[in-house]
Amino acid sequence: MIDSKKVLAIIPARGGSKGVRRKNIRNLAGKPLIAWTIEEGRKSKYIDRLILSSEDVEIIEVAKSYGCDVPFVRPKELAKDNTPGIEPVLHAVSELEGYDFVVLLQPTSPLRTVTDIDKCIEKCILEKADACVSLVEADKSPYWMYYVDDRSKMSNIMYTEKKYSRRQDIPSVYVLNGAVYVANVGWLKVHKTFLTTNTISYIMPKKRSYDIDTELDFLICEKILQGN
Numbered sequence: 001m002i003d004s005k006k007v008l009a010i011i012p013a014r015g016g017s018k019g020v021r022r023k024n025i026r027n028l029a030g031k032p033l034i035a036w037t038i039e040e041g042r043k044s045k046y047i048d049r050l051i052l053s054s055e056d057v058e059i060i061e062v063a064k065s066y067g068c069d070v071p072f073v074r075p076k077e078l079a080k081d082n083t084p085g086i087e088p089v090l091h092a093v094s095e096l097e098g099y100d101f102v103v104l105l106q107p108t109s110p111l112r113t114v115t116d117i118d119k120c121i122e123k124c125i126l127e128k129a130d131a132c133v134s135l136v137e138a139d140k141s142p143y144w145m146y147y148v149d150d151r152s153k154m155s156n157i158m159y160t161e162k163k164y165s166r167r168q169d170i171p172s173v174y175v176l177n178g179a180v181y182v183a184n185v186g187w188l189k190v191h192k193t194f195l196t197t198n199t200i201s202y203i204m205p206k207k208r209s210y211d212i213d214t215e216l217d218f219l220i221c222e223k224i225l226q227g228n
Contacts, residue, residue: 002046003125008099008185009047009117011037011068012088013107014079015056020218024054024107025062028218029225034059036110036225038066043114046121047103051096053088055079071096086192093185101125102188104181108212110221112179112204120180120202130191131183131199135174136209143170174201177209 001007013024013034025032034052041050052063055074064070072095078087093102103121105112116134124132146154180202181194188194210221 001048002121005100005125006048006098007046007101007103007121008093008096009041009044009050009103009105010089010092011041011050011052011063011105011107012085013052013054013056013059013063014074014083014088015054015059016079016081018081020212020215023212023218024056024059026218028110029222032062032066033110033212034063034107035066037105037107037112038063038068040112040114040117041105042067044117044121046118048099049096051092053092086194090189090192093189099185102183102185104194106178106211109177109179109210110212111208111210111224113208116202116204116208117180120182123200123202124182124184127200129198129200130187131181131194131196132202133182133194133199134177134180134204134209135201136177136204136206138173138175139206141167141170141173143173174203177204178211179204179209 011034017023020026024034028036041047049069051069051071052060053074054060055076060070074088078091089102089104093099120132120134142158145157147157148154183194210217212218212221
């Protein structure tokens with residue numbers, strides 16, 4: 001609880017991952033991938049209840065073994081390849097009423113820490129925002145990106161009258177890193193997204209912003225966690 005607001009945290013983990021097979025329970029530096037998120041979530045001083053949303057029996061058992069609450073089995077129709085990521089969150093907040101804010105913690109961000117989780121929650125609630133999401137500074141700037149037509153002609157993705165010749169002069173831009181999403185429950189039920197013009201940002205460093213989607217991502221995170 002924070003500022004008299006009750007906080008529910010959701011870890012979504014379906015069994016049918018495509019990029020890395022069974023990645024949510026695959027061993028990463030000595031423990032299942034999902035365990036890294038469970039352990040950090042359980043350290044939070046603001047989260048009142050940390051739950052798993054999954055349709056997969058094996059993932060459910062692994063999550064329980066690491067102390068994660070599993071109050072329901074996710075309906076299989078909400079665990080398909082084309083299911084929007086917001087749907088399991090909306091399902092969870094409709095099943096579990098009485099919470100003011102919801103936190104989405106994707107298990108594919110094993111380097112995110114409890115400090116990131118709690119600071120994102122703090123920023124959202126204490127600044128009275130509807131939602132707050134974690135970002136990381138982009139590796140490549142869209143100011144130096146181009147469209148190429150069928151005649152190989154180039155045109156800038158971002159048009160600006162000012163031309164930048166040095167990387168140091170380009171404005172910083174940020175991308176979602178998938179680590180932490182926080183929102184007011186009532187607001188989220190109406191808008192059905194964490195991302196609107198009312199959403200504010202919590203900036204994270206690159207070293208904690210890896211989102212596992214490929215075998216290479218998995219290898220990089222494992223080396224980082226092993227201290228290599």
